[in-house]
Amino acid sequence: MNIMRNVLLLMLTTFFISTSYAQNTDVLNKYIVVLKPSTIPSAVASDIAQQANGRVGYIYENAIRGFSISIPEKALRGILNNPNVLYVEQDLPITAFLQTFPSGVERIFANDVTLSINNTDDQHVDADVAVLDTGIDIDHLDLNVVGGANCLSYSGKSPWNRTYYCDETKGYDDDHYHGTHVAGTIGALDNDFGVVGVAPGVRLWAVKVLDSAGSGSLAGIIAGIDWVVKQGNIEVINMSLGGSGQSNAMDSAIKAAFEAGVFVVVAAGNSNADSADFTPANAPFAFTVSALADFDGLEGGYGSATCRSDEDDTLANFSNWGTPVDIAAPGVCITSTYPIEKGSYGTISGTSMASPHVAGAAALLASKENEPTQIENILITKGNSNWVDTSPDGVKEPLLDIQSAAFVPTLIDVNNSNENAPPAAQFNANCIDLTCTFDASASTDSDGTIVSYEWNFGDYSSGSGDIVVHVYGAYASYNVTLTVTDDKGAVDVYENTVNVSESPAIVTESISMGKTWIARVSYSSGANISGTWSESGGSCTQTQCEIELAKKKASVVFTSDQNESVIIYKP
Structure with a gap:
C-alpha cells in the first residue's frame, strides 16, 4: 500500500503577481x-x-x-x-502554475497554413476541451464556454461536516484569472478583436478545481478528472497546475481518462527543477509541457526581451525539465484573455501558458477524430528542433509545431444557420518507378460538390485535378497533401506518406503438370501482384494460368496492372 507522507509544497504561480494562500490546519x-x-x-x-x-x-x-x-x-x-x-x-495541496495576435500562437503555426485567422469568419473548431483550473469567465465575448462544473462545491457548514461534489449548475465562473487566461490560449475566438487561440472557438468546459487564490487539493483535481470522464464527450483536458510529490491516485485517474479517449495535457512546473518530482507532471499518461521563451513569434533567437529577461528561443529560466517532459511550447510573456472585471486581456508567463498551446493543438487533432495515442504521436513527430535547450538534463524535446496539414481541423461555421458539412479528402497513390498516379476520386462531399483538388507532392512541387500524374526526381518517401474545397468554400486536407522506389521485378515460373502446364508470376519483393493473361481459354487467376497441352500453346503473356508484360514459355 502506498501512503503519501510528504506535504505537497505550494508551487509558483504567475510571475510578478503575488498570491496569498490560506493555511489548512486539517x-x-x-x-x-x-x-x-x-x-x-x-x-x-x-x-x-x-x-x-x-x-x-x-x-x-x-x-x-x-x-x-x-x-x-x-x-x-x-x-x-x-x-x-x-x-x-x-x-x-495543488496550485496553479501561472503565465493582438499572441507571439506564442504565431510561433507554432503559420496562420495561412493550418487555419485562416485574423478575420471575421468566426468558425469554431469542432472539439471539446476541459480546463481544470480556477474556472473561466463565462461572460467573456472572446471565449466559447459551453458548460462546466464547480468541483469545490460542498454541503454542510463546518469543515468537518462537508461533503464535496462537482456542481454542474453554477459556480464555475472564474474568481481568479488563471483559468480564463489558459482558456484564451486554447480557444479564443477568431472574431476580429482581442486575441485568437490555437483552436479558435473550440467548446470550452470550465471545471473549477482551484479557488480564488489559485489553490486546491489533490482530491479536488481527481474529482475534476472523474467528472470529465463521466461526461463522455470531452476529448482534451488541460491542467496548468500541480505540486511536489507523486500520487498513484492521480496517475490512475489520468490513465483512466486516457483510456476513455481523453488526452490529458499538463504543465511541467515553474521551479527550474526536475519535473519527475511534481504531480501531475510525472504521471505516465499525462502529456507534459515545458516553456519556451519566444518574444517575436519567429525562429532564430533574435527577439528582444519584453516582460522578462529570458533569452529568445531558449528554455524559460523558470521552466521545469526532465524525463516526464514530452514537448516544449511558448510560455513567456503570453497575451491572452482575462476576466472582464480585470481588464479582459493580460500578459503573464509560466508553464501554465505553455500547456494550453499544446491543449489547443490537441483539440485540432481531436476534431478529426484522432484518439489520444494518435494525438500524442502526431504532436511529437511533427514538432521541430528550432530552439536552444538550456536544461540541466541535456534532453531537447520537440517544440510544438502545427504547420503540418495533419492539424487542419474540422470547423463549424456558426454564422451559417444552414451548416455546410465539409468535404472529406482522400486519395490513393500508384507508383511505377519514379512516376506516380494520384487519384482523389474517393474524396466526398455529403451535401454538395467538390470543386477544387490541390496537391502538394512533398518535393516542392504542386498540381491540381482529381487525378494527376507526377514524376519524382529521386527514390524516397514523400509527404503528399491533398486539399479539397467544396462549392460552399469548406475545406478538408488529407496527408499521407508515399514511398517512391524501384519497381520490383516480375519473377516467372513454368511448371509441367502432365496433361497441362502452369505459368506463374510473382514480384521479387513479395508484394501482391495482379494483372491479365493472354490465354482466355485456360484456368487463370491473378498469379497463375493453367493451360492444356492439347492446345499446343508454346507461351502465354502476363500484363500487370502497372502495364508491365512478361512472356512465360511452356516447360
Missing part, C-alpha cells in the same frame, strides 16, 4: 482512499467514515473508484486494514 488528516474495482464507492465510503469517525469529501466512480475523507490520524490504520481498500495516500 491537511494532515485528509486522505484519498482508492478501492478495489469490485466495490461500490458510496456504500464503502459511508461505512468507513462511520467506523473512523470521519467525514467523506468526494466520491470517485469514473476515473478511479474511491473517495476522499477527513479523519483523525489515529483512525488511519483501521482504513488500511479494510479488505475493500486498495491503498491510501495523503491529500495534498
Whole structure:
C-alpha cells in the first residue's frame, strides 16, 4: 500500500503577481482512499467514515473508484486494514502554475497554413476541451464556454461536516484569472478583436478545481478528472497546475481518462527543477509541457526581451525539465484573455501558458477524430528542433509545431444557420518507378460538390485535378497533401506518406503438370501482384494460368496492372 507522507509544497504561480494562500490546519488528516474495482464507492465510503469517525469529501466512480475523507490520524490504520481498500495516500495541496495576435500562437503555426485567422469568419473548431483550473469567465465575448462544473462545491457548514461534489449548475465562473487566461490560449475566438487561440472557438468546459487564490487539493483535481470522464464527450483536458510529490491516485485517474479517449495535457512546473518530482507532471499518461521563451513569434533567437529577461528561443529560466517532459511550447510573456472585471486581456508567463498551446493543438487533432495515442504521436513527430535547450538534463524535446496539414481541423461555421458539412479528402497513390498516379476520386462531399483538388507532392512541387500524374526526381518517401474545397468554400486536407522506389521485378515460373502446364508470376519483393493473361481459354487467376497441352500453346503473356508484360514459355 502506498501512503503519501510528504506535504505537497505550494508551487509558483504567475510571475510578478503575488498570491496569498490560506493555511489548512486539517491537511494532515485528509486522505484519498482508492478501492478495489469490485466495490461500490458510496456504500464503502459511508461505512468507513462511520467506523473512523470521519467525514467523506468526494466520491470517485469514473476515473478511479474511491473517495476522499477527513479523519483523525489515529483512525488511519483501521482504513488500511479494510479488505475493500486498495491503498491510501495523503491529500495534498495543488496550485496553479501561472503565465493582438499572441507571439506564442504565431510561433507554432503559420496562420495561412493550418487555419485562416485574423478575420471575421468566426468558425469554431469542432472539439471539446476541459480546463481544470480556477474556472473561466463565462461572460467573456472572446471565449466559447459551453458548460462546466464547480468541483469545490460542498454541503454542510463546518469543515468537518462537508461533503464535496462537482456542481454542474453554477459556480464555475472564474474568481481568479488563471483559468480564463489558459482558456484564451486554447480557444479564443477568431472574431476580429482581442486575441485568437490555437483552436479558435473550440467548446470550452470550465471545471473549477482551484479557488480564488489559485489553490486546491489533490482530491479536488481527481474529482475534476472523474467528472470529465463521466461526461463522455470531452476529448482534451488541460491542467496548468500541480505540486511536489507523486500520487498513484492521480496517475490512475489520468490513465483512466486516457483510456476513455481523453488526452490529458499538463504543465511541467515553474521551479527550474526536475519535473519527475511534481504531480501531475510525472504521471505516465499525462502529456507534459515545458516553456519556451519566444518574444517575436519567429525562429532564430533574435527577439528582444519584453516582460522578462529570458533569452529568445531558449528554455524559460523558470521552466521545469526532465524525463516526464514530452514537448516544449511558448510560455513567456503570453497575451491572452482575462476576466472582464480585470481588464479582459493580460500578459503573464509560466508553464501554465505553455500547456494550453499544446491543449489547443490537441483539440485540432481531436476534431478529426484522432484518439489520444494518435494525438500524442502526431504532436511529437511533427514538432521541430528550432530552439536552444538550456536544461540541466541535456534532453531537447520537440517544440510544438502545427504547420503540418495533419492539424487542419474540422470547423463549424456558426454564422451559417444552414451548416455546410465539409468535404472529406482522400486519395490513393500508384507508383511505377519514379512516376506516380494520384487519384482523389474517393474524396466526398455529403451535401454538395467538390470543386477544387490541390496537391502538394512533398518535393516542392504542386498540381491540381482529381487525378494527376507526377514524376519524382529521386527514390524516397514523400509527404503528399491533398486539399479539397467544396462549392460552399469548406475545406478538408488529407496527408499521407508515399514511398517512391524501384519497381520490383516480375519473377516467372513454368511448371509441367502432365496433361497441362502452369505459368506463374510473382514480384521479387513479395508484394501482391495482379494483372491479365493472354490465354482466355485456360484456368487463370491473378498469379497463375493453367493451360492444356492439347492446345499446343508454346507461351502465354502476363500484363500487370502497372502495364508491365512478361512472356512465360511452356516447360
